[in-house]
Amino acid sequence: MQAEPVLVAGLIEVCRATIADNTDHLCALDRAIGDGDHGTNMRRGCEAVSAEGESLSSLPFPDAVEKIGLTLVMNVGGAAGPLYGTLLMEIGRELRKSEEKADFSQVLKQAIDAVARRGRAHAGDKTLLDVLYPVHAALAKRSPLGDIARKAERSADRTAAMKAMRGRAAYLGDRSIGHVDPGASSCALLTTAICRYLGEHCQQ
Amino acid sequence: MNGKTTNVGIVIVSHSPLVARGIADMVRQMVGDCVPLAWSGGNVHGELGTDAGGILKAIEAAWSDAGVAVFVDLGGAETNSEMAIEMLGLPRAALVSICNAPLVEGAVIAAAEASGGASLAKVVATAEELSP
16 A cells, blocks of 8 residues: 555556546536536536645545535536535545444445435435445455446446436436436546556555 | 525536536526536546536535535536535535436426425425426
């Protein structure tokens, strides 16, 4: 395992690059069933995090994760800000509480539950939760990183068959069926980027 | 913030700065300066969207010890307003309510109610009566 500052800086950069490469794709998904700004919103958030990269990487890991969440809340500018922000802020707080003996799967579960409360959404509502829950399940089973990433991607694809129950897409009712949810898609892209980075740079 | 009024404050949150400002103008025309009033519209760059930091500032600007009623348009406006209220922290967060009411009519009726010195609970209930 490399030193934490390098890890934090590396993760920030791969997430920024992934969102930058997929901004147009995420906006296109969002134009189909929402207001079309998910890609640019996420890019703005990731760029804000990246701009603070140096100070973030000097913090203890839980503090850095919590601060990244707050930066996303303050900069994303759509519902994705509070949702991704809550996820990271809760992960940071839970990690700080559990200190050395952190079971990351437990920490992630607490954080995902907080996201569900924030969005008042459930599994199957066609949201990023439909990626987060399967990712957690794979992590809890100690699946290899590559399998977790593939599960995230397949889970995002599966949101196409779902009818949106939350967010702007819910206004479309049945017409939301047939389109992949943009939030689920960005969540799978970020999960894949993080898994690939950890696979290349960390001992499992 | 300045304690000049004991009336409940009103905050308007919209994805559009034009909508938020326009409704604030309508409220002001109705109740003048006797109700603390602020708005937040658009994302951090002033484009369509919402901004938790901006909403937090608006709540502080419209602060009244009697409480603040927040009116929102769509999804992200509500989620970001909840986030802003959390960031406000206790005890003040407990004195802020997001109203489940139409934005224009809700804000104007709530302000009229607030201008008569009604409690936060009464202001919110009056606005929410408009919801189907």
